[in-house]
Amino acid sequence: xxxxxxxxITEFAIWTxxxxxxxxxxxxxxxxxxxxxxxxxxxxxxxxxxxxxxxALGSVxxxxxxxxxxxxxxxxxxxxxxxxxxxxxxxxGYFTAIALDxxxxxxxxxxxxxxxxxxMIVVAMIISTxxxxxxxxxxxxxxxxxxxxxxxxxxxxxxxxxxYTFRGFFGPGxxxxxxxxxxxxxxxxxxxxxxxxxxxxxxxxxxxxxxxxLFVMRTRIGTAIRAVSExxxxxxxxxxxxxxxxxxxxxxxxxMAGAAGVLYALMFRQVTFFFGFIPGIKAFTAAVxxxxxxxxxxxxxxxxxxxxxxxxxxxxxDGLGVPSAxxxxxxxxxxxxxxxxxxxxxxxxxxxxxxxxx
Amino acid sequence: MKFxxxxxxxxxxxxxxxxxxxxxxxxxxxxLGVITVPAGEPINIAYWGVLSGADSTLGVDSQRGVEIxxxxxxxxxxxxDIVLKTEDGLCTPEGGATAAxxxxxxxxxxxxxxSACSDETQGGIQTLTDAGLTTIxxxxxxxxxxDADRDATFAxxxxxxxxxxxxxxxxxxxxxxxQGLRTAATIHDGSAYAEALQQVFADEFTALGGEIIVQExxxxxxxxxxxxLTSVAAANPDALYFPIFIAEGGYIAAQAREVSGLEDAxxxxxxxxxxxxFITAAGPAAEGMYLSSPNFSAFQDAYASFLEKHxxxxxxxPLSAFHAHAYDAANILFAAIEEVAVQNEDGSLFxxxxxxxxxxxxxxxxxxxxxxLSCSPSGDCGAPLIAVYEVTARETGGExxxxxxVWPTE
Numbered sequence: 025x026x027x028x029x030x031x032x033i034t035e036f037a038i039w040t041x042x043x044x045x046x047x048x049x050x051x052x053x054x055x056x057x058x059x060x061x062x063x064x065x066x067x068x069x070x071x072x073x074x075x076x077x078x079x080a081l082g083s084v085x086x087x088x089x090x091x092x093x094x095x096x097x098x099x100x101x102x103x104x105x106x107x108x109x110x111x112x113x114x115x116x117g118y119f120t121a122i123a124l125d126x127x128x129x130x131x132x133x134x135x136x137x138x139x140x141x142x143x144m145i146v147v148a149m150i151i152s153t154x155x156x157x158x159x160x161x162x163x164x165x166x167x168x169x170x171x172x173x174x175x176x177x178x179x180x181x182x183x184x185x186x187x188y189t190f191r192g193f194f195g196p197g198x199x200x201x202x203x204x205x206x207x208x209x210x211x212x213x214x215x216x217x218x219x220x221x222x223x224x225x226x227x228x229x230x231x232x233x234x235x236x237x238l239f240v241m242r243t244r245i246g247t248a249i250r251a252v253s254e255x256x257x258x259x260x261x262x263x264x265x266x267x268x269x270x271x272x273x274x275x276x277x278x279x280m281a282g283a284a285g286v287l288y289a290l291m292f293r294q295v296t297f298f299f300g301f302i303p304g305i306k307a308f309t310a311a312v313x314x315x316x317x318x319x320x321x322x323x324x325x326x327x328x329x330x331x332x333x334x335x336x337x338x339x340x341x342d343g344l345g346v347p348s349a350x351x352x353x354x355x356x357x358x359x360x361x362x363x364x365x366x367x368x369x370x371x372x373x374x375x376x377x378x379x380x381x382x
Numbered sequence: 383m384k385f386x387x388x389x390x391x392x393x394x395x396x397x398x399x400x401x402x403x404x405x406x407x408x409x410x411x412x413x414l415g416v417i418t419v420p421a422g423e424p425i426n427i428a429y430w431g432v433l434s435g436a437d438s439t440l441g442v443d444s445q446r447g448v449e450i451x452x453x454x455x456x457x458x459x460x461x462x463d464i465v466l467k468t469e470d471g472l473c474t475p476e477g478g479a480t481a482a483x484x485x486x487x488x489x490x491x492x493x494x495x496x497s498a499c500s501d502e503t504q505g506g507i508q509t510l511t512d513a514g515l516t517t518i519x520x521x522x523x524x525x526x527x528x529d530a531d532r533d534a535t536f537a538x539x540x541x542x543x544x545x546x547x548x549x550x551x552x553x554x555x556x557x558x559x560x561q562g563l564r565t566a567a568t569i570h571d572g573s574a575y576a577e578a579l580q581q582v583f584a585d586e587f588t589a590l591g592g593e594i595i596v597q598e599x600x601x602x603x604x605x606x607x608x609x610x611l612t613s614v615a616a617a618n619p620d621a622l623y624f625p626i627f628i629a630e631g632g633y634i635a636a637q638a639r640e641v642s643g644l645e646d647a648x649x650x651x652x653x654x655x656x657x658x659x660f661i662t663a664a665g666p667a668a669e670g671m672y673l674s675s676p677n678f679s680a681f682q683d684a685y686a687s688f689l690e691k692h693x694x695x696x697x698x699x700p701l702s703a704f705h706a707h708a709y710d711a712a713n714i715l716f717a718a719i720e721e722v723a724v725q726n727e728d729g730s731l732f733x734x735x736x737x738x739x740x741x742x743x744x745x746x747x748x749x750x751x752x753x754x755l756s757c758s759p760s761g762d763c764g765a766p767l768i769a770v771y772e773v774t775a776r777e778t779g780g781e782x783x784x785x786x787x788v789w790p791t792e
Contacts, residue, residue: 065616069642077608196434198628200662208640219640292605293636294629294663296436302603334609342613348599350610351572 042366049363052340059343066338073217074334080222080291082330083229087284088307089314089322090236091156091277097253097317098273100172104179105159106281107304108186111297112155113148113282114289115190118199120144125202137206141224141290145283152282155186156274165267183304191297199295207290225287232280233323239276240319249273253317306333306357313361315374324372333357407726412734414514417492421729424465426490427715429708430481430506431498431521432473436629439657439701441471441498444520446700447708448495450691451716459716460723460731471497473573473627475505482506486513492733493517493715493742495708499627500524500574503539511538514735516742518715518763519543520708523653524578528762540742540757542707542714542750544676544766546575549652550582552768553623553674558590560770560789561648563620567596569610569634571626579625579652595619600630607637615643625652625674632663639667650674650770656703658782661773669778675703676752677769677787685751699782707764710750714763718742 060066088110095103124130124140131137163182167175207221240246251259252269260266288303289295306329314325336356341349364372409416419425429448431441445468452464467488469481478497485491486509494510494517497503503522510517511534519527519541527536528545557563566587570576577599584594595617598610611634614622622644624634631651638644649671651660656675661668678685685706692700718741724732745763746756753765769787777784 066612070612070616073642074609074612077606081606191434196436196438198436198632198659198663200632200665203665217642288605292633293665294436294605294632296629298435334606338609338613348597350613351599351601353604353609354601 046363046366049359052344056340056342056344060339061343063343065342069217071335072215074338075331076216076218076222078331078334079327080225080330081334082310082327083226084284084288084291084326085303085307085310085330086323086326087229087232087280087287088303089311089326090233090319091281092308092311093314093316093319093322094240094249094273094277096311098249098270099164099168099175101164101175102179102308103164103274103277104176104304105163105182105186106156106277107300107307108183108190109152109156109159109278109300110281110285110288110303110307111190111295111300112186113152113278113285114295114299115194115199115285116151116282117144117148117286117289118201118295120147121202130202131205134206137204141204141207141286144286145228148282148286149279150282152278152285153275156278156281157271159186160271160274165270187297187301194297196297200293201289201295203293204290221290225291228283228287232283236276236280237319245269245272309358309361313364313371315371318371318373321371321373328372329357329361332360336360407724407728407730407732409732410724410734410737412736414735414739417490417733417735419462419490419492419731419733423490423730424463425459425492425719425731426465426467426488427712428467428469428485428488428491428494428496430469430478430485430494430496430517431471431502432477433468433470435472436659436663437473437499437627437654439628439659440473440521440654440704443657443700443702443705444495444498444708446692446696447520447705448712450688450695450705451709451712453691453695455713455716459719460725461729462731464716467491469496471499471502471506473499473501475501475574478502478505479509480506482509486510486515491515492719493738495520495711495715497522498704500527500578503527504574507539508535511535514538514739516540516735516739518711518742520711521653521702521704522575523549524574525582526578528758528760530758530760532760536761538739540714540761540763542711542752542755542763543704544764544768545762546579546582548766549674549768550579551586553625553650553652553770554583554586554590554592556672556674556770556789557621557623557648557650558587558592561621563592563648565593565595565617565619566621566623567598567614567617567619568594569598569600569614569622569624569626571600571602571630573602573627575654576626580623583623583625600626600634602627602630604630605633607633608641611638611641611644615641618643619647621648621650623650625654627654628657628660628663631655632660632665635660635664635671636667648672653703656771656783657701658780659701661777661780661782666778668773669775671773672770672788673773673784674768674770676707677767677790678706678783679769679786680753680767681706681751682749682753688751706751710748710752710755710763713750714742714745714748714755714757717748718745 091106130140163178248264248269310325310329311322314321337349429445433441471477471481500522516538523546525545525547568580570580653675721741722737748755757763770789771784772788
């Protein structure tokens with residue numbers, strides 16, 4: 025009798041705590057936003073600018089998140105080495121940019137600048153794809169039938185291996201992308217304060233994500249990938265080459281990440297051997313937020329995370345008088361992740377896993 | 383039975399032999415213990431600091447200062463070779479704690495130079511003090527480390543670097559008096575160094591009559607500085623002081639001019655960013671900003687020949703601001719070892735740890751590169767002369783370091 029009472033009290037206490045937590049967070053968000061907007065400290069131009077930079081950053085997260093979500097969908101494993109593929113693409117783009125800059129091609133005119141950027145992205149995509157395919161072949165394929173935790177550890181190991189290989193080759197210092205003068209100018213659109221580089225990032229990301237979506241939905245290889253994601257053994261019985269589908273998944277995800285690496289570095293200039301780590305984690309968070317295994321979900325999660333990081337600290341905390349609100353940027357982003365998952369555990373667009381397979 | 387007899391005899395013989403081999407000398411009494419350096423073995427010292435990552439220039443620069451000091455000593459002290467070990471502190475408290483643990487476990491270690499970042503010392507000093515070791519830092523500048531009322535965990539800590547109580551004051555005077563600006567904002571990154579330094583600046587600037595409009599912060603590893611710069615720009619400051627490290631400082635410098643409200647603000651940083659790596663990271667946008675640092679023009683005459691040796695040995699100019707301080711720290715350590723070491727007839731050395739610590743703290747009128755140094759009882763051995771340098775087109779074009787300070791002018 026007493027034990028059951030205790031159990032019920034504990035359950036009730038936990039239930040109360042969880043609901044208090046959710047309500048407090050929602051209150052902070054709502055009240056903070058209201059106070060910040062009411063104080064009129066920031067004008068509409070500032071908010072638009074923050075939204076634009078948030079969208080640019082979010083697009084990069086979305087591109088990287090695609091790789092995480094597709095690999096999870098097909099292999100049910102988190103590819104922790106994906107952040108390093110992103111870094112590898114950025115390095116490849118760096119050396120291309122230096123070569124182009126040395127030849128005087130990079131800053132000659134807006135047209136050559138655009139061609140240079142496309143060239144950098146293509147080279148980065150090739151290198152990233154190579155890296156990912158090699159890692160898959162060496163670290164993941166032999167562990168295809170191992171218990172779930174083993175490929176995870178292998179992924180972590182591959183991540184460290186790639187980081188320190190790059191460190192060994194290129195040293196621990198900072199590499200900075202050469203400045204592309206045309207990209208830092210403002211786009212002549214009235215009302216909107218956006219630079220060419222941000223427009224480039226957003227447009228490239230949209231184009232690449234659209235192409236990927238069409239690839240996954242409309243082509244035969246894409247259908248094969250989706251079939252293998254749903255049921256590997258049945259797909260094999262249907263005559264689908266499982267290995268080829270998996271390698272294609274890695275390749276496509278890595279190409280996205282490599283392009284994202286170049287775009288991110290064009291925005292922020294600095295490249296080091298460690299710089300894939302944090303964007304990798306954020307992109308993984310974005311993938312989970314949007315529903316892991318779901319391609320549009322990864323895109324949405326990435327954009328959502330980027331916007332929250334950009335607008336969140338000022339919008340939610342400035343009004344409440346929290347000092348140094350921007351230091352809590354990550355706290356806000358991850359708290360919102362927790363909040364979304366608490367209300368919707370499978371992510372924003374996540375599909376509930378069907379239990380019965382006919 | 384027979385085995386036991388033989389065994390006992392052999393054991394007794396061994397004991398007798400070892401007792402004889404020890405020689406007549408026994409180590410002096412010392413409350414922290416005595417390090418024995420057998421004949422023919424090297425004297426082991428260690429450098430611990432940030433040797434990898436974006437701030438590696440800070441640690442590598444100081445390590446090179448120590449290496450040149452060893453070379454100038456002829457590579458040996460009291461007929462024993464000097465061997466320098468290094469540990470990477472990663473510029474974080476956890477990295478410093480790990481490095482300190484590894485070094486404290488080495489019982490042959492005589493003394494340490496380090497750490498590079500104040501965060502590392504924060505994490506590691508307890509372990510080193512408890513192990514009886516003494517470390518002299520060439521580049522920690524957090525004021526509280528050598529306060530007169532610092533606590534016992536810092537008993538084994540001294541430094542030849544200046545305290546930021548001087549640097550923050552100098553920057554405040556530069557911004558208020560020299561530049562004539564009345565409002566300022568600060569950005570720190572949560573590290574022990576940055577947080578303390580910007581607070582000293584804020585206090586001194588307010589005392590001079592200026593106004594600190596906003597004190598913001600970023601987190602380490604943050605790349606998108608637009609939100610924090612927007613928040614700062616909303617208050618329209620005349621000057622923005624961001625005394626942080628190379629990576630985040632580079633992002634801020636590169637992105638500050640793109641935020642409306644900060645186009646004409648004075649940008650100023652400090653010695654954490656005084657490195658060619660920062661110029662690489664920030665790019666052409668760094669032109670026109672200022673950096674505070676130890677005043678190289680005020681160093682002793684011997685500094686010129688140090689620079690020559692550095693260029694000959696490493697093929698480049700020094701990478702950061704504290705190489706001379708590291709050189710001085712190493713020489714203070716060597717002088718203290720020479721003073722307290724007991725030389726035995728068989729060529730071995732006894733180095734009592736507490737006596738060594740006391741000798742370091744009692745250093746006075748040591749002719750160093752950075753000045754004539756005397757250590758206070760709380761470990762402050764620095765000669766604090768701060769200057770402000772401007773980053774001009776010459777520096778963004780690749781020449782490093784800046785030639786002369788813009789303030790104070792002689």
